[in-house]
Amino acid sequence: GEDVEQSLFLSVREGDSSVINCTYTDSSSTYLYWYKQEPGAGLQLLTYIFSNMDMKQDQRLTVLLNKKDKHLSLRIADTQTGDSAIYFCANGASGGYNKLIFGAGTRLAVHP
Amino acid sequence: ETGVTQTPRHLVMGMTNKKSLKCEQHLGHNAMYWYKQSAKKPLELMFVYSLEERVENNSVPSRFSPECPNSSHLFLHLHTLQPEDSALYLCASSQARTGYQGRTEAFFGQGTRLTVV
Helix, strand or coil, X not given: CCCEEECCEEEEECCCCEEEEEEECCCCCCEEEEEEECCCCCEEXXXXXXXXXXXXXXXXXXXXXXXXXXXXXXXXXXXXXXXXXXXXXXXXXXXXXXXXXXXXXXXXXXXX | CCCEEEECCEEEECXXXXXXXXXXXXXXXXXXXXXXXXXXXXXXXXXEEECCEEEEECCCCCCEEEEEEECCEEEEEEECCCHHHCEEEEEEEECCCCCCCCCCCCEECCCEXXXXX
16 A cells, blocks of 8 residues: 555654654655644645655755665754654655655644 | 646535645646645645646545636645545646656745645
């Protein structure tokens, strides 16, 4: 099947690092993605990783991919209150139209 | 306007009503999607249109009927809905290329918050 699983909630203190985890079942995709959804808004692409990489860093964001365990994580360094949002892991399943399979989303709450 | 626009933003309808959700994209994309977002559940892919042809229909009840008259517009026609259909309905678009498994970015609208009473 095409499943993507994430924990539903994460609370961190401002300035700490946040780590959001995701597991997936379909390993045929060539890209995996992280999307961010702020209150009242649609989803916006945050970052992505090519499946033959195991790490990607983009400013405060670090994506780690363990293909063997089918595990993806997103680390946000120096988490700020503006990072409070729902973060979705997505697997780019095969198909000419590049179908995305999403998890349930992890709600990140940042407190002072 | 740019991006993906959905109307209305909020909709309250009775179980016997008929209504339609509208999505419009100004990005020149050729694939459009309807997703359903319910609390604590994975984002559910409902329908996919690629090059104006429906390519996927994930066992969605017939009370939801999509329509894609051209590559820029997508509708979701609703009739005799149930209270459990209350959710945020998201439209997205992307540029699809046949046989291509490269990176693609899906652009989402802000969604229509649907409440069935």
